[in-house]
Amino acid sequence: MLINLHVKNLALIEETEVDFTDHLNILTGETGAGKSILIGSIQSALGAKIPKDMIRNGCDSALIELIFHTKSEAVRKKMEEFEIPFEDGEIIISRRITNHRVINKVNDISVTIGRLKELSPLLLDLSGQHENQLLLKPQNHLKIIDSYHRNLITPIKEKTASLYHEYQELRQTLSEQNMGEEQRIREMEFLKYEIQEIEEANLQSGEDETLEAQYQKVSHAREILSDCSAVHEMTAGQSGCAGDLIGSAVQKLYTVESMDAGAKGLTEQLQTIDSLLNDFNRELSGYIDSMEFDGEQFAELEDRLNLINHLKAKYGDSIEKIQKYHDDSVEKYEKLSNYEEYISKIKRELSKVREKLDIQCDKLTSLRKDAAIPLTQLIKEALRDLNFLDVEFEIVFEQSAQYSPHGRDTVCFMISTNPGQAVRPLHEIASGGELSRIMLAIKSILADEEGIETLIFDEIDTGISGRTAQKVSERLACIAKKRQVIAITHLPQIAAMADAHYLIEKTSDSNSTISNIYLLTEEESIKELARMLGGVRITDAVLQNAREMRTLAKQ
Template structure:
């Protein structure tokens, strides 16, 4: 359930906070007061697209924060699969949008990607925006609603179907690529043999390139290394007045007086250790210098070997490991070509087996879909009757594609008849705008009963309806709110009257600034807002009485 929404510096909102309750939460207000900004801010917090124009003018950033309570074990388990863990039963989702266009998403104070925000949001909330009902006109969306309804039983078979389809397409691709005539085969075999031989002749050893690069660096700076080593020897041990001689004299000087002062004895011991270490250093340096031998021939050999390896890297892979892996791949392909007919025959057999498995997966998915299509159609029809469709028939028609897809071979669409005696027709050929709104509401309420998502947001789902139909839509939303949290933006008083929690969005203007605010209404304030929605600018006693009666009638809907 969505507990709290906090918005700062977004469009007309300077800073606003609202605490939602269970049941039906209604948001109302004058046209242009900023109702859509509230839904927009929720969408932003849940990973939606950002436009810099959404920030308040001169603001450095905008912030949207949502606090959800997670009460269902299924929801909690799904969140844990995404490595999102509720803290004290709550999830805090926030998004900070900077004037530069950059945004930072966080869940429980941990920075996350927008993709993860959207995945988490899909488990917690379902938003039905303005004009979304028009998506019903595209039959490609109809199966999405069916699959969402049948998700519990369909999820595993669909995953298996997708996996098998990917395997099937992979085998088909290999078989298509294995369509070579004798001449092409010979060319391909010759080329593969050449490449394999080229790698084999190189006699590569893993780690060899790193050793060669180190040798190359040392050899390419050989003269400077020799000069520096010789200079170091001169200063340390070979030149007149060298460091070794001076340390030796210092040791003897301290040793001569150490018997007269214990402090000098300690100094003498330290310096003797230094002299010993320095002697070891000079001995090691002399050994290193004696072995220095940078011949032009050795340098050229290292350079040529490096050039060969780098040529192979450019051709076959960026590392020796990848070059050797590529050689193995080419050897396998060569073996296939040298036994071409056997390889094709094996692929064809594998493809037949894969297709048989894929066909079985498609049949399983289709059977499940058809079973749940009947349930979804019956429940949607009943919901439509509840929404003032006087005589309605609603079914789902199935067709079959002439090819496989990752979603099976089904082609589905909703069919409806809204008048007695009329045949069923495709939804897009029959439904008006107001009817589409009600059909979408019917589907949403039916789906909600089969889903773990607790919070539903309706943004003006009442468009195109009025009168008795509006009253029945209001009652349907109210009843859905008994088992789900509903947040509904509406301009209809019939729906607003049903509110368990009523919020007013107001816009105030001064000489240089316009601000939208949202505040909770008590019962009397809610009745005043209903009167405004009923009567417009002038609220008469009759309108106010009507608003009170409407609220009392709404109280009776249980």
């Protein structure tokens, strides 16, 4: 579950820290107090995009940090996969935002945004204010069914997606081979010319680098010979050269050594230098003798390099790429030489893949229909708990003639909320308040199936009031018995159910506006309920009403 949230220098938040509890955590506050910023900070910490203008004015950076404690086996496996230390079930996620970059860390190990997004859904499920609108798109209904029986359906979906991509590649290949006899012959002649051109060159791996080195040496032979000859003159070729001077110096040190034995070490060092210089001069002379410019050799090198560079320009920027082009061309030529057999082979492969794809699609349909039976019943029961008294709910399947990575199923949630009214597609008849309750029902069911430890609801109470609000609060309290729930609400019926009640409050002065969050005591919670019930003026009667509401909620 989410244990702690720490936010610093983000929008209206200067710095705030919240310790969340088990079960039902309720956040309330006036409109504009910063509730959405707080929920947005959690979303941002888990990988959502962070606009740079969210950094508080006058600050260089912002920080969001979440601390989780989890027993999830899926989380443990993911942490092992990412090679991130994971002890005692604790996970610390932090994101530091500057004007230049965002630094993401999990347990003090830097991670990519992609890895953060992989880990996040395993830790919590966050329903934002606009997520209810997803129910208006039937393509999302299929995702809900697949999530309900994820363990059974996901492996078959992966096989289906793999076969679908193989099927599409074969279809693409087949469509590209649709050519007439004249075009086929023309293509073969062109390939034959290219293959022959590469083969006649008789290229050797690494040959271009060796030839280039030789070319550089031969092309600069005159300059090299001139400079080396000058060096030889300096060291051994003329009176007063380095060799003569060192020889004279050795003789003088012999004289010194005859008068002082302590100079023997110096004499030996200079003798070594003299010997090294003589060796150097012998090697230099041999190198000069080898530097004869051969015009014929130079022309051959130049022609060979020109040929290789010509082939590189046509077929690839390295000998390896040229050879690969040759091999691919040979393969194409052989296919065109046996064109009818090649096309027949593709069609046979396409037929086999289609058969396999049909089998996987049928398996998917069967699994989804099996999942839809209990899911339909669970959704109906949950909706009745949420004050849909005479609700009818069905999941209708149809099969598309076209394949997709998800199979061929199309799914539509059908609902009737009034007695005697036929079920119709959910997106045609559901109001905003009904969508909120349907999403709450689905989220609670999926959380049980997926083992999610924390659910966050941002204004799940949109469009509801009265008895319906009371039913929603009871449903939230029921869900919170088995997992942590964090909810933002404007309704006192829901706030009264809180196991921990937090107030988000905005304060302003002439220089700045700051949002803070506080854990309320029991008495402070009652006063906040009274504010939600009575508005600006809180009378004794309103306070008493709030107290009774809180007492009934505890029961």
